[in-house]
Amino acid sequence: MxxxxxxxxxxxxxxxxxxxxxxxxxxxxxxxxxxxxxxxxxxxxxxxxxxxxxxxxxxxxxAAMPLPLLPETPLPAPQQWPARFGDELYRFALGRVSDADTAGELVQETFVSALESLAGFRGQASERTWLFVILKRKIIDYYRRQARSPFVALPLAPEQGPEAEFFRPSDGHWQDGQGPQPWDVGADEGRGDVALEQQEFQHILRACQQRLTPQQQAVFALRFVEELSAEDICQELNLTPSNYWVIVHRAKLYLRRCLEKNWFQPPAA
Amino acid sequence: MSLLSPLFNCQQATLLIERRADAALPFKTKVQLWAHLHLCPYCKRYAFQSKYIARQALALAAPFPTGDGLPPAVRARLQTLVDAHGAGTGVL
Incomplete structure (x- = not known):
């Protein structure tokens, strides 16, 4: 009962x-x-x-007894990958690396890795999810290579570092003319060409991002686009936490200034 | 200068603004930063703009739902690759 x-x-x-x-x-x-x-x-x-x-x-x-039929997981069909997932993977990669050749290479590396580990694919996730996981890993590897390629010494002392461009070394306050100016964000909501403006803005943002040092670009992308945690990025790029924060800070300072100069410049300056 | 010494200078404050996005700061630091941001219009703008840049960067990476797909050359290369694999191992 x-x-x-x-x-x-x-x-x-x-x-x-x-x-x-x-x-x-x-x-x-x-x-x-x-x-x-x-x-x-x-x-x-x-x-x-x-x-x-x-x-x-x-x-x-x-052992010879017929086992009850389990629902079959469809076998992965690599021959169909380019047709089924190629465009999607490519567009995803293109958004991250903004270079058509690199994006193509990343998709190719993804397929090569996927084919190698095909036996390990258990059908627990869909093929699409699985391929995207591999591609994301490839993108992180790409940033890692980018960050490591030219070794840059990182002067931490404020009077040597590029921070001196922005802050007075004597007291750490904004240099004259470097202080952030108000940005006119979203004031043009009602206008018809918002989409166009957004496109132009993203174009400039991308250009500004590419002006950063490779290391700053990699850290910036991993932090703000891939959204990895600070520990993961430090581990991937072999950085100490304090160096990591200095790089994030510098990347933001440069990017902010670049955007202000090229986009948010007050009209009658 | 002596007035601001218990607070941070702008360089430290902007660095802390970046750190704050990742993990909560210790209470004392938080209060000091809060005070700095209330006194310093520049750093206040920086805090806003820093977030704005992060949002925009994320939006920039979002793939266009419709856009150019694989270039034909890459597609052909990939197809050769997967076909070769299928033929080589006998796995479908």
Missing amino acids: AVKIRVKMNAPAPVPARLRGLTAKARRPCIRTQKIVRRRWQAFPLGPCFALAPANLLPHST
Whole structure:
């Protein structure tokens, strides 16, 4: 009786796809540990547990028994990848690296890696998700190469670093003329060419981003576009946290100034 | 100068503005930064603009839903690659 009540109170758990079609008894999770399975085999040599036991755990005599049909996961079909996912992956990469050749190479690297690890693909995620995961990894690798290619020493002392361009070394306040000016953001909401302006703005933002040093570009992209955590970026690029923050800071300072000069310049300056 | 010494200077404040986006600052630092931002219009603008740039950079990377797809040359190269793999291993 008590059992019945409990059963009624609990909402019926959703039946996993691989267990559909089996009786309720057979659905009992009986292969939590190998030990339990073995005990059940001894008790019920032909019991329902066989439906769930992996083939290599089955006793020899029953290995030839037909296993219940599990829903088939579709095999990955690499021949269709370029047609099915090529454009999507390419556009994704193009948004990140803004260089058609590099984007193409990244997609190619993705396919090469995917083909190599095809055996490891278990169909737990869709092919599309899986390929995107690989592509994201490739993009991070790309930034890592970019950040490492020219080794730049990082002067941390404020009077040597590029911070001196922005702040007075004596007291750390904004240099004359470097202080941020008010930006007229979103004042032109009602105008018809907002989309066009946005496009132009993004063009300038991209150009400004490309003026940063490769290391700053990589850190900026990993932080603000890939949205990795600070620890991950430090690890990927082999940076100490304080260096990392100095680079983020410098990248933002340069980018901000570049945008202000090229986009937000007051008309009658 | 002596008035501002318990606060940060602008260089430190802007660096902390960047750090603040990532993880919460210690309470004392937070209060000092808050005070600085209330006294310094430049850094206040910087804080706003810094966020704005981050948003725009993220939007910039979003792929256009419709746009140019794979260039035909790359597509052909990729198709050769996957076909060669399929033929080489016998896996579909």
